[in-house]
Each structure stands twice: as C-alpha cells, then as structure tokens.
Amino acid sequence: MFGFLKGDPKKKLQKAYEEKLSAAMKAQRSGDIKTYSLLTEEAEAIRAQINALS
Structure with missing residues (x-):
C-alpha cells in the first residue's frame, strides 16, 4: 500500500557509485594512484550491483 x-x-x-568515482x-x-585504484575498484563493484538489479 505504501510502496x-x-x-x-x-x-x-547510483548515488554511492557517483560518490566513489568523484x-x-x-x-x-x-x-x-593507489587510493584512486582502490576507489575505482569499489565503484565497479557497486556498478555490478546496479547491473544485477536491472
């Protein structure tokens, strides 16, 4: 009823993904560069979750 x-x-x-990329x-x-690569890897993991929901 209150969906x-x-x-x-x-x-x-999506918001978390954009924040990680930023x-x-x-x-x-x-x-x-080390932090950049770690954050990019985390962002890609979030992107995979978004794709799984689609």
Missing part, C-alpha cells in the same frame, strides 16, 4: 514511501535501492547505489577522481588529481 511509494520505500527507497529505491538502485537510486541509492572521490577517485580527486585522489587521482592529487597524485594518490
């Missing part, structure tokens, strides 16, 4: 009040998990994952970009620009 419209539930949060969309795909939307939450943080990765900032790390890359500051020269921290």
